[in-house]
Amino acid sequence: MKAAPVWTCERSVDVDVPAAFAWRYMTDVRNWNDPPAEFELGGPFANGARGTTRMPDRPPMSWTIAEVDRGAGYTIVGDGFLENVSLNVRWRFEPVSDGRTRLTQRLELSGANAPAHVEAIRAAFEPNLEPGMRRIANLMVGAMARGDGSVERPDAGGLT
Secondary structure (H helix, E strand, O other): OOOOOOEEEEEEEEEOOOHHHHHHHHOOHHHOOEOOEEEEEOOOOOOOOEEEEEOOOOOOEEEEEEEEEOOOEEEEEEOOOOOOOEEEEEEEEEEEEOOEEEEEEEEEEEOOOHHHHHHHHHHHHHHHHHHHHHHHHHHHHHHHHHOOOOOOOHHHOOOO
């Protein structure tokens, strides 16, 4: 039986793109824009795929795509950044209308050592989750306006 999380945080934002576009955009790891973090996925965006997050002056953090509900949501489990601690990140894509989607991101912290890290995780994520999602929503709108699902690379004069 899975233990209940010791901390959760959930935020939603609406974005003026169709749900299918939001899904394609967010399942292309090249679009994960959260400097200075860099993200890498070792294979297709599917259950069991392993990924890595790299941050300056920190060891790489591993994660796994634990659940994919095609077109509707996915869950990523970060299990390599703290001993006996798991951070689950669940994204949901809910159509509000034909051209508008509600993005919801839910974070859950669990594991034997999780209680010792709640305050640091809370301080890192709670004030930044919604503004980060709004930034992603704006990038999505820009990508749709350009007619693609990816963000321009810095050497092309765009955002990463």
